[in-house]
Amino acid sequence: xxxxxxxxxxxxxxxxxxxxxxxxxxxxxxxxxxxxxxxxxxxxxxxxxxxxxxxxxxxxxxxxxxxxxxxxxxxxxxxxxxxxxxxxxxxxxxxxxxxxxxxxxxxxxxxxxxxxxxxxxxxxxxxxxxxxxxxxxxxxxxxxxxxxxxxxxxxxxxxxxxxxxxxxxxxxxxxxxxxxxxxxxxxxxxxxxxxxxxxxxxxxxxxxxxxxxxxxxxxxxxxxxxxxxxxxxxxxxxxxxxxxxxxxxxxxxxxxxxxxxxxxxxxxxxxxxxxxxxxxxxxxxxxxxxxxxxxxxxxxxxxxxx
Numbered sequence: 421x422x423x424x425x426x427x428x429x430x431x432x433x434x435x436x437x438x439x440x441x442x443x444x445x446x447x448x449x450x451x452x453x454x455x456x457x458x459x460x461x462x463x464x465x466x467x468x469x470x471x472x473x474x475x476x477x478x479x480x481x482x483x484x485x486x487x488x489x490x491x492x493x494x495x496x497x498x499x500x501x502x503x504x505x506x507x508x509x510x511x512x513x514x515x516x517x518x519x520x521x522x523x524x525x526x527x528x529x530x531x532x533x534x535x536x537x538x539x540x541x542x543x544x545x546x547x548x549x550x551x552x553x554x555x556x557x558x559x560x561x562x563x564x565x566x567x568x569x570x571x572x573x574x575x576x577x578x579x580x581x582x583x584x585x586x587x588x589x590x591x592x593x594x595x596x597x598x599x600x601x602x603x604x605x606x607x608x609x610x611x612x613x614x615x616x617x618x619x620x621x622x623x624x625x626x627x628x629x630x631x632x633x634x635x636x637x638x639x640x641x642x643x644x645x646x647x648x649x650x651x652x653x654x655x656x657x658x659x660x661x662x663x664x665x666x667x668x669x670x671x672x673x674x675x676x677x678x679x680x681x682x683x684x685x686x687x688x689x690x691x692x693x694x695x696x697x698x699x700x701x702x703x704x705x706x707x708x709x710x711x712x713x714x715x716x717x718x719x720x721x722x723x724x725x726x
Contacts, residue, residue, distance in 0.1 A: 440550065440589055447546045447594060456596045458543045461664045466541065468666055470550035476557040485561050489577065493568035500571035510572045511580045512633075517563040518584065519636040522629040525559070526709075530694045533673040534559045540669040542655040544615055549592040554670055588631050600646055609634050612646045619652040620659075622716035625709040647720075657712075 444467075451457035477485070500506050525535035537553040552560070567577045591614035600612040609630045617628040627644035630636050637643035646652070655663060662668050677693065680701070684690040689702040700706045 439586070440546075443589065444546045444550075447597070451545065451594060451596065454596060456594065457545075459664060462541060462543055463545065463547045465664055465666045465669070466547035466551040469537065469552055469670070470547075472554045472670070473550070473552035473556045476554070480557060484557060485565055486574075488565045489568045489574040492566055493574055496569055496571045498571035502573065502576070506572070507576060507580070510567065510576050511583070513570075513572075514564055514567065514577070514580045514584060515630065515632050516636055517567075518631040519629045519640075521559075521563040522631070523642070526626050526629070527697050528695055529677060529698050529700070531559060532698050533677055536656060536673045536698075537669050539618060539656045540661055540663050541618070542653075542663040543594075544592060544618060544654055545594045546589060546592050548618070549589040551669075584631050591631075600648060602645070605634055605643075605645055606638070607634060608632065609637075613643075615652060615654075616644050616646045618654050620655045620657055621653055622712040623647070623720060624652075625657075625713045627713075 448457070448463060457463075500509075522535075525531045534553045534555050538548070538551050541548040541551050564577055564581050568574050591609055591611050593611050595611070595615060598611040601610045604610050605613055609628060609632060613628050613634060616624045624644055627642055628634070628637055629642055634643060655661070658672075661672055680693045681690045684693055684702050686702075692700065692702065697708050699708045
């Protein structure tokens with residue numbers, strides 16, 4: 421049974437990879453044809469990041485991901501079956517956990533050093549979906565590998581995870597091909613909603629954490645629709661980071677964290693630099709994303725009422 425599950429896991433990963441490459445190639449060629457491609461080099465950096473991110477999965481995925489899921493299922497707390505509503509429950513729980521861990525990826529600096537690599541791209545296109553950290557295996561799978569402990573068959577989780585990842589790739593499609601779909605935003609994370617998540621404009625900071633469903637963002641007050649009166653800027657707030665420099669995007673967030681830890685005067689402050697949100701400092705607490713966002717929204721409201 422375990423061998424069959426392993427084959428399913430490997431087949432799904434392989435099929436998703438092939439499908440992803442086909443989608444990327446079609447979009448890339450299309451952007452060249454319509455003269456909307458801003459940077460070939462950034463696209464190659466995205467793909468190189470994907471290769472580096474994939475190497476640990478190739479060597480450790482069987483043990484870390486598949487092995488953990490099988491172990492959890494052997495010691496499952498509940499028996500839930502395979503009815504249609506169990507599949508729906510599994511998908512909803514998977515997506516909720518994606519929201520939770522995605523939130524932590526922005527709110528805990530240690531995790532941001534891994535997840536933040538994904539946000540260093542300054543152009544939205546499908547290759548951005550695979551721009552990941554070389555340490556991604558330590559973070560990305562955490563939202564789903566434990567689900568079999570609740571009784572969900574690993575095969576079911578693999579299927580749900582594959583669907584979620586495929587939709588997550590689609591969300592990164594360039595705005596030239598999919599515009600704003602306001603009528604879907606109450607339920608789904610549309611490409612427009614996800615573009616807002618990737619924007620470095622202050623009014624969008626730390627918004628829209630869902631992968632498939634936007635209901636979690638609506639429920640927890642983290643939803644922000646895209647404003648259509650100005651073009652978005654993508655990337656992270658540190659505009660000194662070169663999104664076309666592979667070495668820099670993979671290491672700079674770690675180097676900055678280490679620099680702050682070294683200069684922190686107390687052990688407690690060193691820990692705070694690790695677990696507090698990006699932007700925190702030991703001198704005056706720093707200025708965090710919510711402060712930048714609130715200021716930007718107030719300014720926007722003021723400008724609209726003038």
